[in-house]
């Protein structure tokens with residue numbers, strides 16, 4: 539088991555480059571099997587969830603050619619199997635995108651029920667409701683979701699809750715259904731738009747992505763394309779929060795500043811400076827932070843995937859702050875770990891009441907999930923003394939070279955795999 543060991547207290551300076559959006563990439567990889575021609579995808583983040591999905595696509599017969607760390611060519615013409623199940627795919631959330639992709643192309647899919655981070659109950663009823671409305675028979679049995687349709691037909695679907703996954707999944711199946719589909723109350727996240735752009739570049743007819751009504755006219759065939767994935771707004775935001783908490787001045791490069799507006803707004807309220815450029819943002823912090831209130835909401839609201847990082851920041855801000863989680867019911871699991879580092883946080887239902895403390899103190903903590911894991915690393919960067927973050931497996935699902943990028947801006951952090959290496963690091967830094 540690997541860990542991050544961190545010596546806190548270094549302000550962060552310099553530049554960091556942000557990779558492609560993991561959550562866009564996962565859907566785009568699934569959608570890439572919908573054509574029999576070769577698709578080239580660039581700016582792919584080299585993270586664990588992506589590699590698991592690529593393996594799953596290969597297992598059902600698609601040809602996957604890694605051109606380099608961030609570019610892949612996929613050819614879906616050799617797929618003979620619509621059953622996707624292995625021990626790894628069961629652990630990732632985005633496996634559900636293969637249902638929409640396979641159902642759209644082959645009118646049949648059998649995919650292991652998705653796992654992913656344990657941040658709430660995470661049902662897929664809305665995805666299933668959408669496929670059923672298009673005429674598919676959808677069942678869950680023996681841990682597999684089976685969807686099958688003789689004719690997949692365009693229809694009108696209202697999503698009872700704004701769901702990124704359901705919006706994208708239904709959009710993918712509808713891209714190759716007969717006739718017109720309208721998705722109402724659709725998610726507006728940048729990666730919904732990115733997936734729509736990708737499908738359109740393959741010949742799909744999707745309009746309105748980025749608004750709450752998406753209109754799709756099904757086409758019979760999709761064709762080859764070359765596509766570059768948008769920057770990861772959550773990775774970018776995580777680095778912005780790291781600088782805000784640790785203090786310093788960092789240029790976060792290769793981002794779309796518009797996608798970061800909610801994050802930027804909260805950082806300004808907390809007392810940081812943010813300068814926006816065409817494809818970069820500069821974050822400046824003197825480490826003196828103010829309290830504020832934040833509620834997670836679907837885009838363009840404050841992202842739930844940035845909630846733990848925000849809470850870590852507010853944990854060392856002067857005064858009392860509140861963080862309200864409105865998307866997932868189980869997203870405060872990191873609070874106990876942060877408390878062990880000296881935070882003063884009380885959770886009541888879906889609200890964390892945070893009384894800012896002067897600083898965290900280093901401790902041994904466990905990453906409970908991907909984003910909370912990243913947030914605990916941020917706490918470690920600020921904390922007095924040494925922090926060890928265990929279970930970094932979660933963090934590596936979604937952050938490429940996290941510790942290397944942090945070291946590049948002055949953090950004292952290393953990835954280690956045993957107690958000896960932890961002691962060696964401590965000796966080196968003390």
Ligand code: UD1
Pocket residue numbers: 561562564631632658659660661662663664665666699700701702703704725842843865866
């Ligand atoms: C995706 C992201 C995740 C992010 C989340 C919200 C991926 C792989 N994961 O997750 O990182 O935190 O969007 O931005 O892209 N819901 C239902 N029924 C459904 C589907 C969802 O009730 O069928 C509920 C969920 O429980 C949650 C809300 O809708 O309360 C939003 O979930 P959704 O947007 O679907 O999140 P995911 O696609 O799971």
